[in-house]
Amino acid sequence: MRAGFPDFRLGNVLATSFTATLTERHGDAVERIPTPQRLVDWLAVYGLAVDSCTTAQLELARELRESIDVAATAAALQEALPASAVHVINGCSAQGRAAAILTPEGKRQWQLSSASRVEDALGVIAADAIEIIAGERDGKLALCASPTCRAAFFDASQSRTRKWCDMNTCGNRQKKARFHASRRKHSGSAE
Numbered sequence: 001m002r003a004g005f006p007d008f009r010l011g012n013v014l015a016t017s018f019t020a021t022l023t024e025r026h027g028d029a030v031e032r033i034p035t036p037q038r039l040v041d042w043l044a045v046y047g048l049a050v051d052s053c054t055t056a057q058l059e060l061a062r063e064l065r066e067s068i069d070v071a072a073t074a075a076a077l078q079e080a081l082p083a084s085a086v087h088v089i090n091g092c093s094a095q096g097r098a099a100a101i102l103t104p105e106g107k108r109q110w111q112l113s114s115a116s117r118v119e120d121a122l123g124v125i126a127a128d129a130i131e132i133i134a135g136e137r138d139g140k141l142a143l144c145a146s147p148t149c150r151a152a153f154f155d156a157s158q159s160r161t162r163k164w165c166d167m168n169t170c171g172n173r174q175k176k177a178r179f180h181a182s183r184r185k186h187s188g189s190a191e
């Protein structure tokens with residue numbers, strides 16, 4: 001962990017973990033990849049290690065991120081997908097030249113075409129977004145119940161009734177708020 005930067009919100013789904021590098025979009029937004037190096041750090045966590053990243057590549061990454069968020073939100077609401085978002089996602093997917101590699105241990109790894117090809121990594125993320133938005137994976141897109149978050153997340157729970165993008169943050173905060181609200185009601189105190 002690098003000191004001085006907001007930590008990452010790591011989830012199981014690549015595309016929505018990537019959109020979670022900006023949180024509280026409807027409140028006080030927190031940018032979790034504020035510098036190119038932080039994008040390098042984030043990609044490494046997801047097995048998409050690159051050795052460098054330019055400011056332009058970071059901007060492209062953020063453009064893809066916001067496009068995925070917009071398209072996934074529309075999909076969760078069962079609305080038409082905004083054409084501009086679809087265009088960016090498709091462009092990133094088409095530009096990527098990462099190859100899926102099977103390790104001797106039977107695990108999948110991504111091999112980028114060169115060590116500085118952030119575009120390859122973004123292509124893998126875009127393809128992941130396409131899969132979940134197109135409904136190719138078991139689960140469904142939903143919006144976080146927290147009014148300051150409203151992040152699109154992928155609900156792969158058996159009952160498909162997940163309410164929050166992240167239990168440890170949004171879920172916890174809502175629970176605490178409800179707890180305090182009910183205490184206020186019972187005690188009659190104005191605090």
Ligand SMILES: [Zn+2]
Pocket residue numbers: 144145146149150151164165166170
């Ligand atoms: Zn949330």
